[in-house]
Amino acid sequence: MARSDTRFRAAYNQVLDYCEGQPAGAHIPSEAALCEIAGVSRTVIRRCLSRLQEAGIISWDGREKRILRAPAESDRIDQPEPTAGGADLEERFLDWVLRFDVPAGTTLSVAELSRTFSVPQHELKEFLAGLSRFGLVSRRPQGGWTLLGFTKEFAVELSDFRSVLELNAVAQAVEAPVDHPLWAKLAELRDRHLDLKARIDRDYHAFSKLDEGFHQAINSVVKNRFVAEFQKVISLIFHYHFMWDKTEEKIRNAAAIDEHLAIIDALEARDGPAAQEAARRHLRTSKTTLLSSLRHHDLG
Amino acid sequence: MARSDTRFRAAYNQVLDYCEGQPAGAHIPSEAALCEIAGVSRTVIRRCLSRLQEAGIISWDGREKRILRAPAESDRIDQPEPTAGGADLEERFLDWVLRFDVPAGTTLSVAELSRTFSVPQHELKEFLAGLSRFGLVSRRPQGGWTLLGFTKEFAVELSDFRSVLELNAVAQAVEAPVDHPLWAKLAELRDRHLDLKARIDRDYHAFSKLDEGFHQAINSVVKNRFVAEFQKVISLIFHYHFMWDKTEEKIRNAAAIDEHLAIIDALEARDGPAAQEAARRHLRTSKTTLLSSLRHHDLG
């Protein structure tokens, strides 16, 4: 019932690394200096020094610290878990929701999620608290959480919001300076689109990745933390939905390629209104697709 | 080291209420029925019954439950704290940050915040996790949180994002049907603006509230959970900044009133481009004001 000593373990090994680089008998720098090296507090460094002394690797008396012998491989402490998949929890969570088609209104239990994702409960609680800011989940009065997302309303609102952001991005993209990386990226994307169009009959699955890249490129001109944060969620949801919804995938993707190309054409011609119109058309189809995929799920 | 029994206390008093309405000797309904009455689980009801039995208020043997005597006032359990200001934590937090002008980069300690706001630590952690989604704070590697907000970049990005949302709202407002409550609201706001304009020399402080109401009205036409969530944060930040930044407040507010009136005029004339232009102008001044208020803080 205490916090893990991951920090100590990592620091200890790091100090061992340092010792290995030094000859026996060498002086060891001050505690504060070691803090800098290991990136931890003095408390941890002092624990490390204690242990090094116990292990007979160093002598330590006040500021008189010397290396006694070179550390062996067996002196290292093994890190408990190099995993910590808590980083991409968001991706894994959305993947789980969409893959298993978890219906809206489902009660999410922290304990259960903690087990399925092997993430400490408190991390999950923080994560859910964050999602609630996006209206994806909400706290229940009796405790616990409810999954709100992926109703028709949610899809409509998400699509509309996406449209607002993306039309703004397009408007800014038209104004982007000629040396902006966007233009190189767009040229490359055009080639990849044309390439995929030629072999769409076989490789229509590859479009999902291309779509993500395309929208990312457009939005890259908008330097805004709020937009960026939302974009992550939006792109994940659209990405996965298109991946799992297989109805008419080939036709749909072929059409989307043309829509993308139209946007690229307009952008490269620096034709603002045309770009807006092309983007609007594409976003409209995306919205329809997202909605129809939900309808399928409702029926099936 | 256990969760609070608030639920039990409330339920117990509620069951007492029920008993008071019944004559002595009366049968008590089933446990499940009592659950309905008190809105809690059977576990809690059974605890209540146990305690009622101990207190000699009822007899309880299996499904044979009878009232022995009318409950007295002293039988009630007093609720620990009816407060729980955790609801408007967001408002209080932002108020605190802006009122004390907490600089960007400040390390926020959960323990300290927990004390100043008298909110349990874990609630604060969830709250901060939520804010981190908006890029206002971020977790430090050594533990704790850093306040990121209220740098120049933050203000610029927030203003830009606000502009995108609000211009979209204006575009939708122009298209709103004649029976939409917006129009009545706008007419009322126009009057209040004109009223305040007449006495701006004395009551220029009153503008802040009016400003909030105006932007809320405009944004009310957009039915979108994402927009709504952001709007809350945005309006809070702008609201407080204008409240604390006293430089040239009178002139600034007088100018803003005119800008608001221009937007109302254009909207009521259903003139889309004019409304966009008026809104764009107003948002530009808002951004400038927000930025200049930050500059003042930097110097002072």
Added chain:
DNA sequence: ATACAGTTCTTAATTATTAAATGCACATCG
């Protein structure tokens, strides 16, 4: 057969505990 109570298992809020961080006072060396 069905409505209810008895029982057991799960879940979630909260506290207790310990690792880590931080702050301050004092020591040592130039």
Added chain:
DNA sequence: CGATGTGCATTTAATAATTAAGAACTGTAT
């Protein structure tokens, strides 16, 4: 004496333990 470094004490935060509350299953009397 001042700068640098250490010793000690306090504070903070991550995590496990603990208990209230919820939910499901089972038995039983009407």
